[in-house]
Every structure is written in C-alpha cells, then in structure tokens.
Amino acid sequence: ETGVTQSPTHLIKTRGQQVTLRCSSQSGHNTVSWYQQALGQGPQFIFQYYREEENGRGNFPPRFSGLQFPNYSSELNVNALELDDSALYLCASSLAATGSYGYTFGSGTRLTVV
C-alpha cells in the first residue's frame, strides 16, 4: 500500500509567478485535502476534492485553485504568488469526504516565494 506522494519537495518562485503542486493519493482513497502550514503554525485548510469536484474551501482567495483527476491524484495551483504564500503545503488523502477512516498526509512541498 503506497502512501501519499507530493512533488516537488522544495520549490523557489518569484513574487507574481504561478506554481503547481502535485499530490498522488494513497491507493483506494478518493478524497484529497490541501493544507497550508506557515512556519511555526498549525496547518490551515485550503480546500478538499471529492470525486473530482471541490467539496469545501477554507479562507483562501480564488488565486488558490485545484484539480482532482480520475485516478484521484490532485494539483494545487497558486497564481500571482505573494511573499506570504511561502509555506509548507500538505496534501492529505482519505477514503471518504467525512474523513471517518482517517487522513493520510504526504511529506509536503516547501514553497519559498522571493
């Protein structure tokens, strides 16, 4: 059973650029959630995808967008990068949108915006 895989592990971008982060969910999981973890803080919910549809969103602007593919992998896209977007981005997959069977987290993508 493979876990959650995220790529790339580290990324440096310039303010104003766009970035795409990728996540392969754990085998058998149909739900992917994305979280932003700023340095020294707890993760903050960005949004969730369930069966290729957005299924809830946190307090993040529209320049944060996502996709889920038929194989349940997912992308997080951030446009017009700002310095405050520098953070660890975590992907979590689960068997159902309720998370009742638990969430499995990836190791994250460390994004630095300069």
Added chain:
Amino acid sequence: GNSVTQMEGPVTLSEEAFLTINCTYTATGYPSLFWYVQYPGEGLQLLLKATKADDKGSNKGFEATYRKETTSFHLEKGSVQVSDSAVYFCALSDRGGSNYKLTFGKGTLLTVNP
C-alpha cells in the same frame, strides 16, 4: 467557528519524564479529536484519535481522553524517549458543509534530552 488551543511550547524534558500537553477545543457540533506528530522535515503522522466523549485514544505509550465536559483532549505519556522529540498538533474534525476538514492547534515543540 471551530478552534483548537494547545499549550505553548517549547517543552523540554529529560528522558523518562512524564509528559502532558494540554489541548482544549471549541466546536459547534460533535467533533472527532486527534493528535498528530510532525518530525523534522516530514509531514504529519496520526498519533491517536477519539471519536466520541469519554473515548480514550492510545498509541506508542501516548494517551488522550475525550472530555466533553471540559472540552479537552490532553496528551500524556508516562515516560518519554529521545525519539519522541517532535512537534505535536492537536486537531478536531467536524462537519462544515459536506466535508470534515481538520482544524489544528499551533503545535507544541517537544525536545527530550538524554
């Protein structure tokens, strides 16, 4: 809205000392409660969980009891090891629309010295 408050760190203990990390929560419904651990440079790992009042979650010597009357879920371990050094996050999962996003505390850094 939902929120989690956990004790400020950092916490520094000697090996074999007793550990308590306090966590209290605010939720509108009947949340599930979790403790996650994050080792340096890694993502989050589920340590233990409890889904209803008076449930006790336990794993690897760690325990936490879901106390609805005090809205608390304190993490305890009787004898810590150097390998327990990590950041610990208390979290809750409660229904927000059609999904059960996780709401995290800010984390508590634990350092165990030999």
